[in-house]
Amino acid sequence: MPIRTALVTGANRGLGFETARQLGHLGLRVVVTARDADRAEAAAERLRGQAISVVAHQLDVSSEESCARLAALGPIDVLVNNAAVMAESAENPLAAGLLSRSALDVAPNALLAAFETNTLGAYRVTQALAPGMRSLGYGRIVNVSSGLGQLQDMGGGYPAYRVSKAGLNALTRIFASELRSQGILVNAVCPGWVQTEMGGPQAQLTPEQGAETIVWAATLPDDGPTGGFFRNKQAIPW
Numbered sequence: 658m659p660i661r662t663a664l665v666t667g668a669n670r671g672l673g674f675e676t677a678r679q680l681g682h683l684g685l686r687v688v689v690t691a692r693d694a695d696r697a698e699a700a701a702e703r704l705r706g707q708a709i710s711v712v713a714h715q716l717d718v719s720s721e722e723s724c725a726r727l728a729a730l731g732p733i734d735v736l737v738n739n740a741a742v743m744a745e746s747a748e749n750p751l752a753a754g755l756l757s758r759s760a761l762d763v764a765p766n767a768l769l770a771a772f773e774t775n776t777l778g779a780y781r782v783t784q785a786l787a788p789g790m791r792s793l794g795y796g797r798i799v800n801v802s803s804g805l806g807q808l809q810d811m812g813g814g815y816p817a818y819r820v821s822k823a824g825l826n827a828l829t830r831i832f833a834s835e836l837r838s839q840g841i842l843v844n845a846v847c848p849g850w851v852q853t854e855m856g857g858p859q860a861q862l863t864p865e866q867g868a869e870t871i872v873w874a875a876t877l878p879d880d881g882p883t884g885g886f887f888r889n890k891q892a893i894p895w
């Protein structure tokens with residue numbers, strides 16, 4: 658079996674870093690990407706210390722130019738679209754000053770900011786890498802989504818994040834349908850509530866636990882599912 662190469666977006670910290678670490682320990686070669694080149698290199702260096710085969714690559718998923726440079730990497734077998742922002746967060750300059758997370762208060766620009774990274778980011782990177790997967794006749798694409806994007810369970814609050822993840826879920830179905838016949842499996846995953854900068858320290862799961870279903874979807878066998886939404890490796894409603 659060939660050694661597979663996995664590219665993870667937003668892999669300098671949180672679930673992205675942990676996903677890269679677990680994939681590396683499974684024997685995949687890992688391309689650790691981050692929007693800041695130094696942070697990408699620092700994350701890669703930590704993984705090299707664990708005897709993982711890794712390269713660092715700068716990638717800002719909100720930049721067309723940055724995504725266009727992905728072609729230089731050559732074919733990639735596995736893509737984990739992990740990078741995301743919680744645009745309602747007061748730390749985000751685009752949403753600065755927002756104290757409430759109600760849809761009655763969150764500025765429309767926060768929805769645009771979330772869509773730019775969380776939805777269009779995955780769209781751009783998938784467009785850049787899917788042709789290489791087609792040439793290989795093999796591909797796994799994992800869109801790291803969230804229960805907050807589930808229509809069945811849609812509630813109030815966090816409108817920017819929720820809408821961006823619902824959009825990502827729609828993209829999952831669209832790409833899965835278009836790529837199914839070419840050996841490329843595309844799925845969305847909710848990692849659960851995880852202790853990261855986004856999830857906060859009070860979250861239920863460690864990054865190790867949160868990354869498990871992402872890694873499972875990234876390493877599915879050829880007869881694995883496509884076009885699904887999963888948590889704890891089980892299908893969940895959209």
Ligand code: NAP
Pocket residue numbers: 666667668669670671672673691692693716717718719738739740741742774778801802803804847848849850851852853854855856857860
């Ligand atoms: P995190 O700790 O906040 O990490 C987010 C990552 O995304 C960081 O590496 C960040 O890079 C990167 N990023 C943001 N904008 C980017 C851009 N334009 N280009 C490239 N990278 C960018 O969050 P996390 O908890 O690990 O979240 C990972 C994924 O899990 C996200 O898709 C999130 O929506 C999803 N998720 C998380 C939870 C949870 O409870 N934690 C629950 C459900 C879903 P910088 O360091 O440069 O900011």
